[in-house]
Amino acid sequence: MKLLEGKNAIITGGSRGIGKGIAQVFAEHGANVAFTYNSSAESANALADELSKLGVKAKAYQSNAASFKEAEQLIKDVAADFGDIDIVINNAGITKDNLLMRMSEEDFDKVIEVNLKSIFNMTKAVQRTMLKQRKGSIINMSSVVGVTGNAGQANYAASKAGIIGFSKSMAQELGSRNIRTNVIAPGFIETEMTEKLDEKVVDGWRQAIPLKRGGAPEDIANACVFLGSDLSSYITGQVLHVDGGMHT
Ligand code: NAP
Secondary structure, eight states: OOSSTTOEEEESSOSSHHHHHHHHHHHHTTOEEEEEESSOHHHHHHHHHHHHTTTSOEEEEEOOTTOHHHHHHHHHHHHHHHSOOOEEEEOOOOOOOBOGGGOOHHHHHHHHIIIIIHHHHHHHHHHHHHHHHTOEEEEEEOOHHHHHOOTTBHHHHHHHHHHHHHHHHHHHHHGGGTEEEEEEEEOOBOOHHHHTSOHHHHHHHHHTSTTSSOBOHHHHHHHHHHHHSGGGTTOOSOEEEESTTSOO
16 A cells, blocks of 8 residues: 555655655655665656655755755755655755764754754754645654663764753744644664674574564665554654664
């Protein structure tokens, strides 16, 4: 069953990893997909071609999520190309890990800008369109680390915890106009990036997870389908942990 037939979605950071998985599963569910990338133009355009073959409209946009102006322009461009904007998934994110002792001011600021301020930028830019439509589903990508904290990731954990506070506030501000805002907190998700890590180390991580495996991008994508679709029409302000039971 196609759960997103005819809906228009924007996904930030769709060129690889989890965002790419979401774009693919959304297209399979009949959604038209606009997605952004930062620098991977070639793989982004290849993905747009791949999705178009599924019979949906798909387009890649180069847009720096950390830039307020670029987010505004992106929403204008997507509205012109697609019409209504039903779903926004703020997925773009980076890490710059270090113990506090070695963390530079620049690396703190950068992670907050790309991971947290981007969500302010996108929500601010899309709110007028969604208010007019009187509908919308915004899904923000946090992390298990935003709830538990993690040594060596103070900047990243702070950005991901900030996303939760921001999203819960938006759920309260925008709920009366039928705009829902929810958060997904992924655990350990295996992507091209984690393939490069030492297999023994990764296996140790897997064994510490109650479901005894890392997640796949599709596991996150399926949760996004639920939160983007009308199946979740009475759900807002929630944090959905998609982590194999890591955080209980
Ligand atoms: P990834 O493989 O590194 O992909 C990141 C994506 O974000 C890429 O498409 C990248 O575009 C884009 N991006 C980076 N900076 C950007 C910017 N300034 N503006 C626009 N796009 C930008 O990451 P991932 O593992 O799929 O993670 C996706 C999200 O899930 C992130 O928010 C991450 O924090 C969160 N998460 C991941 C895990 C995990 O285990 N993987 C766990 C918890 C949470 P380019 O290709 O052009 O660089």
